[in-house]
Amino acid sequence: MVDRFYEPSTVQCPYPYYEQLRAEQGVHQLEDEDVFLVTRHADADAVLSRVDDFSNKAGPGLRQKKLMGAEAALPDAKYRVVRTLLTNDPPSHSRFRKLVTRAFTARRVKALEPAMRGIVDDLIDAFPANGRVDFVRDFAKPLPLIVIADFLGVPRSDLDVFEKWSDDAAEVLGGTLTPERSLECQQSLQELLGYFDQKIAERKLDPADDFLTMLVEAVDKDEKPLTVQEMLAISYVTLVAGNETTVNLISGMMLLLQQNPDQLARLRADRTKIPVAVEEALRLEAPVQGSVRLCKADTEIAGTPVPQGSRVLIVAGAANRDAEVFPDPDRFDVDRPNSRHHLSFGKGIHLCLGAALSRQEGTIALEHLLDRLDSFEMPADFTPAYKDNAVLRCLLELPLDVRKAGS
Template sequence: MRRAMNDISTHFNPMAPDQLHDPYPLYARMRRERPVFYSPMFDLWVVTRYADISEVEKDTARFSSVGALDARAEPHPEVRAVLAQAYPRFLSLVQSDPPDHARVRAVFGRALSAQRIAAMEPTLRETADALIDGFIRDGKADLIQRFAYALPGFIICDLLGVPRSDMEQLKRWSDDKTLLMSATAPIEQQVQSAHGFIAMERYFREQLHERRRHPREDLLTLLVPQSMGGTAPLSEQEAVCNAMDLFAAGHETTTGLIGNGLWLLLNAPEQWKAVREDPSLLPNALEEVLRMESPIRGFFRTVMADTALSGVTLPKGSRAFILYASGNRDETQFTEPDRFDIHRADAKKHLAFGKGIHFCVGAQLAKLEGRIAFEQLLRRLPGLRLRTDEAPVFRPYFMLRGFEHLPIAWDV
C-alpha cells in the first residue's frame, strides 16, 4: 500500500471521492492507530474517539466554540476583504462560549419550546403531503431535490416568519455559507459565496427591522433585540447571525436525516419491511440513522490551553475537529458499530446532536420532521425503492454528510 494510504494524517480528506462514499474503514483505522492526529492538509487536530469527543464537548474552558463552523481560523485574504462588509461571523449560539452561550440559548429555549414544536405537526404533515402530491404520479423522483430539501426548508421559513417563496434563495445563500465554512473550494468560488453570505445577512437584518416595526407571532420577532424595542437580550449583530445559522441548521440536519435514513433503510430490506409494517419503530430507527450516518460530520474547536487527549498534546491556539461520524462507530461504545440495527437499545447515545451545553437546540424539531417525513413516504409511495439506473451523489462538504441526489422509484 502506498505511503499516502498508510499515513492517516495525510490521507484524511472528507471530500475525497473514496471518503465521500465510505469513510468508515478509514475512521476505524484512525481510532485504532492514531485516535488524535494532526492533519497538515487542513491545519487541524482530528479527534476520533467517542470518549475524547465527549471530553472536548464538555470542556468549554479549554476548547472554545468560537469559530465552530469554520474549517480555517482565517479565510483567504480575497474572501476576508468581502466579509469585512459583514458582521463578525462568530456571534451565533453554536459559536459562543459561556457566559454568552447561556444568554443566547435562553432565547432559543422560548422560540423552540416543546409546545411550539408539537403544535407544528399538522402543518408538517400537510406540507409533506403537498410535496409528495407534486411527484407521486411520476413513479420516480430525486428524493433530495423534490422532498428532503423542501420539507424542512419550508418549515424553518414558517418558524422564522419569512415567505416560503424565499426558501430557494435562502437555500442558495445557505449553501454559500456552507461552502465558506469548508474553505476548500477555489478562491473565485469562495469570493462569490462570500457575496452570497453578505446578501443573506442583509436579508435577515431587513427582516428584523421589519419585525421591530410590525411584531408578529414568529421566531424573528423573538430575536428582535431589546436595543431595538424587542425582548431578546441580544445585540443586533447576534440576532442576525443567529437567524442565519437557524435557517442553515434548520434544514441541513433534517435533509441529511431523511436522505441518509431512506438510503440506509432501503439497503436493509428486512428492517425496511419491519418499519413499513410497524411505524412505531420509526423513532428508534431514526436514532440509529443518526448514529450510523450523522448529517453533521463534526464541529471545530479552538484549543485554549495545551491539552492531552489519548496521549497526544494539542497545543494552545491550534484548531481541533471533533469527528462525530467516527465517534458514533466507536467499538468501545457500540456493539458491532458498523451494523445498522433499528432495534439497537443504545442508539440514542449517538453524538449527532452534540453533547453538553452545545446539544442541538433544534433536535426535537429535526426528529419530528424526520418521523413525519417517513410516515408520509411509507403511507403514500408503495414499493418505494432505490433506482438502479442512476447512482446517488454525495454532497462534497467538509462538515456535512448527506446526498445531493438520491434517485428513488415506487409503484404507480
C-alpha cells in the same frame, strides 16, 4: 499514516478511514495543519464536556488554507456575523442560548406538528405521475427549507434564494474553496444578512407569531434586548442549521432504508420502531460529520499532546461507529437499544437547539412515506455521490421509483 481526510474518495465514503484512525491512534493530527481529529466515542464525548479547555470560538467548520490560498476580504462588506450561539463560549453564549431556547421548547416544537404533516403530504402529492422522483430534490430538500422558513416567518416565495444562501453557507464549512468561490460565498452571506435586516425592521413595526418577532421582543434578565447584529447572526445560524442538517438526515435515512430492505420491512410491520430508525440514521450518516473546537491551553486528549491554539475536530461520524459503544457498528438496526447515544447533535451546553425539531421532521416524514407509499425503490445500478464537503454529509441525488397507496 497517510492523511486522506480531504481526499475525494474519503469524502465519498469516510468510514473505512475513520475505522483505521480509531484502531491506530484515536487522536490524529493532520499533516501540515494545526487540526487534531478525535475519532473514538469516549474521547469525543470527553472533549465535548471539557468546555473550559476547548473553546467554541474556533468557528463551525474547517477551511483548507493550503487549497484556498490567501483569502481576500469582500470589499465594502456592510454586515458581519457576531458571536452568539454556534461560535461562542459562556457567559456570553449562556445569555443567547437562554433567550433562544424559548422558541424550541417541547411545547412549541409539538405545536408545529400539524403544519409539518401538511407540508409532507403536499410534497408527496406533488410526486410525478410516472412514479420517478429524485428524493433529495423533490422531498428531502424542500421539507426542512419550508419548515424553517415558516418558523422564521419569511414567505415561501423566497425559498429558491433561501436555498442558495443556505447551500453557500454550508460550502464554507467543509468544502474546497478557491479564493474566487470564497468571495462569492461572502457576497451570498451579505445578501442573506441584508434580507434578514429588512425583515427584522418589518417585525419591529408589524409583529407576528414567528421566530423573528421573538428575537425582536426578547430581553434578558437585565431587560437588555438583542442588538440588530445579534438578531441577524441568530437568524442566519437558524436558517443554515435548521435546513442543511435535516436535509442530510432525511436523505441519508432513505438511502439506508434502500440499502437495508429487511429493516424497511420491520418498519412497515411496526411503526413504533420509527424513532429508532431516525436515531440510527443520525448515528450512521451524521449530517454534520464533525464539530470544531479551539484548544485554550497546552493539554492532551487520550494521551496525545495538543498545543494551545490548535483546532480539534470532534468527528461524530467516526465516534458514532465506535464498536466499544455500538456493537456491529456499521449495521443499520431499528432495534438497537442505544442508538440515541450518538453525538450527531453534540452534547452539553452546545447540544443542538433544533435537535427536537429535526427529529420530529424525520419521524413525521417517515411515517407519511410509509403510510402513503406502497413502495419506494432505488434503481439497482444507482451509486450514491456526495458533495465535496468534508464536514457536511450531503447526498447529491437519490432516484426512487414510488407507487402511491391505492394506485
